[in-house]
Amino acid sequence: MSQNSNTPHNKNQTTFTLDGKTIPFSEGQTIIQAAMAAGEYIPHLCFNPEFKPHGSCKICTVTANGRQTASCTQQPQVDMMVESDTKQINDERRALLQMLFVEGNHFCPSCEKSGDCQLQATAYELDMMSPHFDHFSPNRPLDASHGEYLLDFNRCILCSLCARASSDVDGKNVFSLAGRGIKTHLIVNSKSGKLADTDFTGDDKAAHVCPVGVIIKKRVGFAVPIGKRSFDEHPISATPHPIVKGAI
Amino acid sequence: MNMSTKPKLRIATATLAGCFGCHMSFLDIDERLFDLMELVEFDRSPLTDIKTCGPCDIGLIEGGLCNAENVHVLREFRANCKILVAVGACAINGGLPAQRNHLSLSMILEEVYHAQHGLVDGFIPNDPELPLPLDQVHPIHEVVKVDYFIPGCPPSGDAIWKVLTDLIAGREPELGHGLVHYD
Known part of the structure; x- marks a missing residue:
């Protein structure tokens, strides 16, 4: 150096x-x-x-x-x-992706974010053909309490972007990562733990930064059909600055 | 390359906890089936209705493992197939059937056969011929070694064709952008 x-x-x-x-x-x-x-x-x-x-x-x-x-x-x-x-680094990246896939419940065929999901697109990019490891199949209930947005914690990869957006940009602190190590999980900061009991709105930056399918805008799920979405058209490596477009 | 002088490769296919969608997609190779039939013959498969798998070159498995019979069939395929291929989302990560995995099996059976409206005299089927359900649905790589994977729900006919023709030609199968998708 x-x-x-x-x-x-x-x-x-x-x-x-x-x-x-x-x-x-x-x-x-x-x-x-x-x-x-x-x-x-x-x-x-x-x-x-x-x-x-x-x-x-x-x-x-x-x-x-x-x-x-x-x-x-x-x-x-x-x-x-x-x-x-390089082969070595891409092999290690693929193993990290495989661990993310088995730690959550990632069922792409029924996910509204499929085709616009950075986790999925990165896995395509790195030729991830299987999850390789044994699945955890965790039990993570949905939060459908909010009128406009659904939270599907099954897909969370703990990137903390929603928490960072909510606190740093929106000034609201709606989301946090709680727990430690393998028990780390995304929580909603309200007394009930429900999104409906926060001041979260669709205008928040936090509503548009999830790289996977946790924060989902209701009632627009498959407006763009599977097969016609961003990463169906171009691989993520050929998509300049893949800033997440937010809920579809 | 004149393949007609070579002995035909044997292929077996099976659906475990799946919907036969991957087999339908396999049929989407359309007229290429005629080309395929020049190179291969089918062992156990829904296409032949042969009930047990003999020695084969390639085994294609659709679906995950939701009961004891699935595990038996999978092990039969692994024991007989030189190359075992997981076809589709359910074989690879359990797929839709695995979405029961966070619920207890007894609760599911109770809900389906006892609790729902109109099931006053319902009982949980217990015929000894019925395979016992597993407590969770598993992808096949959690039970046997799997050589290749074709993701998708279902994988396109083109993706299945690409992997099969690569394998038949002795090439390492490769699916590029557009053929690899998980949905």
């Missing part, structure tokens, strides 16, 4: 390499931010370019100068050699 901002170059001309390609970066950018700006795709789930990085899902793990690190939190250094699209 020798060279840094003491280079004679303009800070906008500093570069690192990603899988052999030269990527410019500016101070403060993380590896994934610089890669995205250059049109390069690094698989990710809990990272959303509109929010501060969380660094929890580890799907965006890369090798930076030989050491594995989350590219959403790691800042590049001049001439850093970053590797992302």
